[in-house]
Amino acid sequence: MDGPRTTALAVAFALLLGLSPVAALPLGASPATGPPRDAGSWSSTDALPPAADTVPPPVTGARNTTSYLAIEAGDVARARFGTATIDVGGAAALDAAALEGRHSYLSLVESFTGAGTAAEREVAVELAVARLDRRVAALERRERTALAEFNAGDVTPRTYLRELAVIDTRADELSRSLTQLYEFVDSMRDPPVTPTRIAELKARLVGFRGPVRERVTGAMRGETGPVRVFVETSETAVVLATVTGSEFNRQYVREAYLPSARDPDGTDGFRTDRGYDLEGARQRASELYPWTFENAGPTSTGLRTGEPYLYRAGVYSVTVDHPHGTATQGDLVTYVDGATGEVFREVQFKDLSEIPTREPRVNRSGGLYLGVNRTHAGGPVSVRVLSNDTGEPVDATVSIDGEPVGTTGSDGRLWTVAPREAFTVTVRTGGRNVTVGPLLPSGDL
Numbered sequence: 001m002d003g004p005r006t007t008a009l010a011v012a013f014a015l016l017l018g019l020s021p022v023a024a025l026p027l028g029a030s031p032a033t034g035p036p037r038d039a040g041s042w043s044s045t046d047a048l049p050p051a052a053d054t055v056p057p058p059v060t061g062a063r064n065t066t067s068y069l070a071i072e073a074g075d076v077a078r079a080r081f082g083t084a085t086i087d088v089g090g091a092a093a094l095d096a097a098a099l100e101g102r103h104s105y106l107s108l109v110e111s112f113t114g115a116g117t118a119a120e121r122e123v124a125v126e127l128a129v130a131r132l133d134r135r136v137a138a139l140e141r142r143e144r145t146a147l148a149e150f151n152a153g154d155v156t157p158r159t160y161l162r163e164l165a166v167i168d169t170r171a172d173e174l175s176r177s178l179t180q181l182y183e184f185v186d187s188m189r190d191p192p193v194t195p196t197r198i199a200e201l202k203a204r205l206v207g208f209r210g211p212v213r214e215r216v217t218g219a220m221r222g223e224t225g226p227v228r229v230f231v232e233t234s235e236t237a238v239v240l241a242t243v244t245g246s247e248f249n250r251q252y253v254r255e256a257y258l259p260s261a262r263d264p265d266g267t268d269g270f271r272t273d274r275g276y277d278l279e280g281a282r283q284r285a286s287e288l289y290p291w292t293f294e295n296a297g298p299t300s301t302g303l304r305t306g307e308p309y310l311y312r313a314g315v316y317s318v319t320v321d322h323p324h325g326t327a328t329q330g331d332l333v334t335y336v337d338g339a340t341g342e343v344f345r346e347v348q349f350k351d352l353s354e355i356p357t358r359e360p361r362v363n364r365s366g367g368l369y370l371g372v373n374r375t376h377a378g379g380p381v382s383v384r385v386l387s388n389d390t391g392e393p394v395d396a397t398v399s400i401d402g403e404p405v406g407t408t409g410s411d412g413r414l415w416t417v418a419p420r421e422a423f424t425v426t427v428r429t430g431g432r433n434v435t436v437g438p439l440l441p442s443g444d445l
Contacts, residue, residue, distance in 0.1 A: 059288040064356050069256040077151040078153075112128070129193050136204050164238075172209060181198055198308045199309060210347060237256070237258040240254070252380045254379075256346045266340065271338065278316065279301070284341055301317070314337060316337075317334070325351060325354075326349045330349070331349050333346065357381075360384070362436070365434055368388055372436045380418070381417065381441075382415055420441065
């Protein structure tokens with residue numbers, strides 16, 4: 001963004017940029033080994049784990065494109081849109097979270113490097129683990145409180161998004177400290193803490209970080225323009241989706257976190273006598289996302305967030321590129337729980353120019369052509385406005401259910417995110433109004 005910034009803002013934003021997840025493990029890499037856990041209730045050699053009586057598989061099938069992790073319709077507590085924009089108070093909260101995390105990280109480094117003996121280093125590590133455990137638990141409570149307040153209608157979608165951005169920043173900093181702690185533990189001859197213990201703490205942060213939250217952060221800091229976000233929740237789950245990018249590089253970005261699909265205390269079905277069955281985790285993901293794997297580009301399994309690897313805690317990341325994606329950072333990122341065999345965390349990036357949609361619902365009136373293409377609830381929706389006489393694109397203001405969502409621009413098209421319920425699209429240009437709707441979001445694509 002052009003214009004002056006405070007030093008604190010610049011430092012905190014630089015910290016955020018430096019904390020992105022690292023690349024995942026290629027399929028050809030060797031799986032880690034270690035002592036097996038107790039025999040589990042299912043094995044990765046089974047076609048599917050036993051399904052709970054009342055909990056359907058959370059990954060929703062799709063035709064001719066990638067499936068997606070979704071909240072069951074009957075479990076949805078609230079579905080709203082919120083717009084993140086420049087927010088001085090929010091930016092200050094982000095700065096505070098980043099600087100607090102930085103201080104904690106430096107304290108960890110100082111306590112270990114300043115220890116003169118092996119015994120002192122052991123004490124430093126034990127204290128650090130206890131302190132980080134408390135901070136992770138506090139962040140979990142904060143996340144649950146924010147979700148409960150949003151579901152109760154006590155806070156607006158914009159306020160909830162601001163809180164999620166702060167949680168994202170804190171989770172980034174905690175993950176960085178945990179990675180540093182692992183490096184200290186790995187350097188010790190007989191450490192008092194296992195890598196598995198550290199991986200368990202990192203795994204608890206997986207659902208608190210994501211690309212939509214990062215875009216909210218950028219908007220709050222004034223680094224980007226406003227970001228309109230679809231927010232859908234259940235009692236425990238959160239789905240966020242948005243459309244970003246320029247006119248010729250529009251992306252649909254979505255993240256979903258369904259903690260009910262994870263059993264952190266269960267037996268890891270991918271843990272074997274020889275170590276960790278990363279190929280089994282990949283196979284399980286391919287069962288849940290058949291189109292994606294049938295059309296897969298580069299695929300990787302296991303190390304999405306770096307050491308300590310999350311599969312030590314029974315969480316298996318699977319990253320896949322596919323033809324409808326952006327091919328820039330992993331089009332589909334899933335986290336499979338070893339105990340349930342289900343995906344509990346998912347991130348998707350899609351190139352809007354490649355996404356298949358239903359045939360458009362059309363209204364030709366007032367000299368205009370208005371066409372609306374749908375995908376699914378919370379998925380991309382395309383609004384196109386043309387001149388009926390010439391077929392040329394028309395720059396028009398677009399509203400959904402009376403709320404302005406943007407303009408079609410020079411190409412006559414606007415991409416946005418569809419609501420969960422039936423919706424009506426209205427475009428306005430040159431004193432003319434044209435409407436299509438009500439429309440039901442399609443669940444078949």
